[in-house]
Amino acid sequence: MGFRTDQIHAGVSPDPASGAILTPIHQSTTFVQPSVDDYMATGYSYSRSANPTVTALQARIAKLERGFASAAFGTGMAATNAVFMALLNAGDHVVVSDVAYGGTYRLATKVFTRFGVDFTFADTSDLDAVRAAANERTRLVFTETPANPTLKYTDIAGVSEIATSLGIPHAVDNTFLTPYFQRPLELGADLVVHSTTKYFDGHNATVGGAVVCRTEALSEAVAFVQNAAGLIMSPMVAWLTLQGSKTLSERMERQSASAMAVAEFLEDHPKVSSVTYPGLASFPQHELATEQASGYGAMGWFEVEGGVEAAKSLMGSLRVWTLAENLGSVESLITHPVTMTHADVEKPERLRVGITDGLVRISVGLEDVEDLIEDLARGLDRL
Numbered sequence: 001m002g003f004r005t006d007q008i009h010a011g012v013s014p015d016p017a018s019g020a021i022l023t024p025i026h027q028s029t030t031f032v033q034p035s036v037d038d039y040m041a042t043g044y045s046y047s048r049s050a051n052p053t054v055t056a057l058q059a060r061i062a063k064l065e066r067g068f069a070s071a072a073f074g075t076g077m078a079a080t081n082a083v084f085m086a087l088l089n090a091g092d093h094v095v096v097s098d099v100a101y102g103g104t105y106r107l108a109t110k111v112f113t114r115f116g117v118d119f120t121f122a123d124t125s126d127l128d129a130v131r132a133a134a135n136e137r138t139r140l141v142f143t144e145t146p147a148n149p150t151l152k153y154t155d156i157a158g159v160s161e162i163a164t165s166l167g168i169p170h171a172v173d174n175t176f177l178t179p180y181f182q183r184p185l186e187l188g189a190d191l192v193v194h195s196t197t198k199y200f201d202g203h204n205a206t207v208g209g210a211v212v213c214r215t216e217a218l219s220e221a222v223a224f225v226q227n228a229a230g231l232i233m234s235p236m237v238a239w240l241t242l243q244g245s246k247t248l249s250e251r252m253e254r255q256s257a258s259a260m261a262v263a264e265f266l267e268d269h270p271k272v273s274s275v276t277y278p279g280l281a282s283f284p285q286h287e288l289a290t291e292q293a294s295g296y297g298a299m300g301w302f303e304v305e306g307g308v309e310a311a312k313s314l315m316g317s318l319r320v321w322t323l324a325e326n327l328g329s330v331e332s333l334i335t336h337p338v339t340m341t342h343a344d345v346e347k348p349e350r351l352r353v354g355i356t357d358g359l360v361r362i363s364v365g366l367e368d369v370e371d372l373i374e375d376l377a378r379g380l381d382r383l
Helices: 003-009 052-065 076-087 102-115 127-133 156-166 216-228 235-245 248-267 286-292 307-317 347-352 369-381
Strands: 069-073 093-097 118-122 138-144 170-173 191-195 209-213 272-276 299-304 333-335 360-363
Touching: 003 052, 003 248, 052 069, 052 209, 052 235, 069 076, 069 216, 076 102, 076 138, 076 191, 076 209, 076 216, 093 102, 102 118, 118 127, 127 156, 138 156, 156 170, 209 216, 248 272, 248 299, 248 369, 299 307, 307 360, 307 369
Parallel strands: 093 118, 093 138, 138 170, 170 191
Antiparallel strands: 069 209, 191 209, 272 299, 299 360, 333 360
């Protein structure tokens, strides 16, 4: 089946009891067993371990990513946490993209280091840097591509080849592009991480996460942590995400096209000092972005003349763009990463990887693109 068919039908079927076209919300803690001898005959006993609504969403996400199976979690960070917990032990070492979501950086440096796991934040856009960062204790390579917020790309196939040669898995955070535009497992990766809060939901209604695995063994390891640590997604969130995912491709197409138009406008504006969007010919990794994915996504960033104070003034004057931390929703959002999403990353580390004080991140939504551009033009003209 094609992607659009799978995003609507994968994982679900009419409710056998009523014929309802939508998967029911199985808002139940426990499930009655036929007998002691037939315990778990239905596959369900307690919703921390498994729930039918969550199972439906997991099947859909696995199908869209072309994976063996997926596990759904309460948040995107719970999904990343599950990967670390499933694969790492004290004394292990991990290579992580030097540009990554602030929560990933915080989880690694403030939590897992307390349990004897070491991390090297390497420039994973440079294959030689990845090789140099790995050592005999390395048990995982974790990349984010495109990276949040600078949009640095990692060659997924290249890094996967290195990981395979080392006998370790490669996990890819695919939140920004989703399986509609980019499928890391088809490029050699072993696990894919999503914050379903973003594009899978698309409506600012839920927080959730998912991990998709290439193999049965990895799937079992992640599912064990999902149950043992109590990280599973709730049935209501799974149901809402099932509905949001039905329009994933259409939203991604429209939002990506609008993001390109906004980026072209910003690139030509005299009060904008720099613009970064993978679809622009000026993007340093435009060729890799074009080859590795079928679209450029709806995320971008820019800096204005006047630095951080001018950027704050701009963000405070906009009417259509909303100042908020999330991304991937139907609403267009604007964010100051240094203050908001990456506040926990130390300043020297932020500056080293290009997260400057004046960086303004944009997530383009579904509003009329003319209104988005007019709003930015009005704000910029006031600077």
